[in-house]
Amino acid sequence: MYIAKEERYEKMIYNRCGKSGLKLPAFSLGMWHNFGSVNNLENMKKILFTAFDNGITHFDLANNYGPVYGSAESSMGRILKSDLMPYRDEMIISTKAGYDMWKGPYGDGGSRKYLTASLDQSLQRLGLDYVDIFYHHRPDPETPVEETMYALDQIVRSGKALYVGISNYKKEQAKEAYRILKELRTPFIIHQPSYSILNRWIEEDGLKDFLYENGLGCIAFSPLQQGILTGKYLNGIPADSRIGGKKSPYLHEDALKPELLEKVKELNQIAENRGQSLTQMALSWILKDGKVTSVLIGASRPEQILENIRALDNLVFSEEELRRIDEIARG
Numbered sequence: 001m002y003i004a005k006e007e008r009y010e011k012m013i014y015n016r017c018g019k020s021g022l023k024l025p026a027f028s029l030g031m032w033h034n035f036g037s038v039n040n041l042e043n044m045k046k047i048l049f050t051a052f053d054n055g056i057t058h059f060d061l062a063n064n065y066g067p068v069y070g071s072a073e074s075s076m077g078r079i080l081k082s083d084l085m086p087y088r089d090e091m092i093i094s095t096k097a098g099y100d101m102w103k104g105p106y107g108d109g110g111s112r113k114y115l116t117a118s119l120d121q122s123l124q125r126l127g128l129d130y131v132d133i134f135y136h137h138r139p140d141p142e143t144p145v146e147e148t149m150y151a152l153d154q155i156v157r158s159g160k161a162l163y164v165g166i167s168n169y170k171k172e173q174a175k176e177a178y179r180i181l182k183e184l185r186t187p188f189i190i191h192q193p194s195y196s197i198l199n200r201w202i203e204e205d206g207l208k209d210f211l212y213e214n215g216l217g218c219i220a221f222s223p224l225q226q227g228i229l230t231g232k233y234l235n236g237i238p239a240d241s242r243i244g245g246k247k248s249p250y251l252h253e254d255a256l257k258p259e260l261l262e263k264v265k266e267l268n269q270i271a272e273n274r275g276q277s278l279t280q281m282a283l284s285w286i287l288k289d290g291k292v293t294s295v296l297i298g299a300s301r302p303e304q305i306l307e308n309i310r311a312l313d314n315l316v317f318s319e320e321e322l323r324r325i326d327e328i329a330r331g
C-alpha cells in the first residue's frame with residue numbers, strides 16, 4: 001500500500017488558475033502516453049507516486065487516452081482504488097471529450113449528447129463521482145458553440161465536474177466560448193493549448209495574452225515537443241523512446257528534420273551555459289513570464305519527472321538569453 005511522502009508539498013510551486021480559487025502545480029502530469037492497456041501497471045504506479053510525492057497534484061486524462069481508448073482512465077481508476085483514493089481530496093483529476101471515441105455519430109465532436117455520455121463513461125472507468133476539470137477537447141465547427149457550452153454548464157450543475165475548460169481553441173473561438181460561459185456563470189477557468197520554445201502559435205494568435213488579460217488559466221501541453229526538446233534524438237533514435245521502440249502513432253522519425261535538430265543543438269548550448277539540462281530550460285522557459293499556470297508534462301519513467309521538476313531551480317532568463325532563444329526558434 002502506497003503512503004505519500006510527508007514532505008511532498010515542500011518544493012512545488014502552486015499557481016492560481018486565472019482568477020479562480022483553484023491553484024495548480026507548476027508541473028502537472030499528463031497520461032496521454034504510458035498509461036494504456038499496453039503499458040506496465042507497476043511502471044504507471046511508480047510514475048504517479050513519484051509525481052505525487054513531489055507535489056504534482058494534477059493529473060490530466062482524456063476519454064480516448066490509451067491505447068486502447070479509455071484504458072488510461074481505467075488504469076487511473078485501478079490505481080486510485082488500490083492506492084490513491086485516500087488522497088483524492090489532494091488531487092485535481094481532469095478529463096476531456098472532443099476527439100473520436102466510439103463508433104457512430106455520437107462518439108465524436110461537440111454535441112451535448114456526446115459530451116454528457118462520454119463523461120459518464122469516464123467517471124465509470126475512473127471509479128469517481130466527479131472530475132475536477134472537464135474539457136471540450138477541440139472545437140467542433142459542425143456543432144453550434146452555444147450547444148457545447150450549455151453542455152459544459154449542465155455538466156457542472158449536475159455535479160459531475162467542478163470546473164470546465166477548453167482545449168485547442170484558437171483565440172477567436174475561445175473568446176466566443178468565454179462570452180457564453182460568462183453569461184451562464186459557468187466556472188470556466190482554463191484553456192489547454194500546445195506550447196513550447198519551438199511551437200509559438202498561442203503567442204502569434206494572441207491566445208496567450210487573451211487568457212492572461214481575462215483571468216483565465218493556461219496549461220501548456222507537449223512542452224518538450226513530445227521529447228524532441230530533451231535533446232534525446234541528437235545522436236540517433238534511442239530504442240526506448242517515443243519515436244524508437246514505442247512507435248507512437250503521433251510522432252514519427254520524419255519529424256526529425258536536420259534544421260530542427262540544428263535548433264535543438266543550439267538551444268542545448270544555451271541551456272548548458274545556464275547550468276540546466278535542455279529539458280529543464282525548455283520547461284522553465286514556459287513559466288518565465290507568469291502567464292502560464294501549469295506545464296503539462298508526460299513521462300515514461302519516474303526519473304524523467306525528477307529531472308523535469310528541477311526546472312523550478314532556475315526560472316529566470318536574461319534578456320540576452322530570451323533574445324537568442326527566439327532567434328534560434330525562428331530559424
Ligand code: NDP
Binds near residue numbers: 061
Ligand atoms: P512532453 O512534450 O512533455 O513529452 C513527454 C515525453 O518526452 C515523455 O513521455 C518521454 O518520452 C519524453 N521525456 C520527458 N521527460 C524526459 C526526460 N527528462 N528525459 C528524456 N525524455 C523525456 O509532453 P506530451 O506530448 O506527453 O504531452 C503531455 C500531456 O499533455 C499529455 O499526457 C496530455 O495530458 C496532454 N496533451 C493534450 C493534448 C490536447 O489536445 N489537449 C494533446 C497532447 C497532449 P519517451 O521517454 O517515451 O521518449
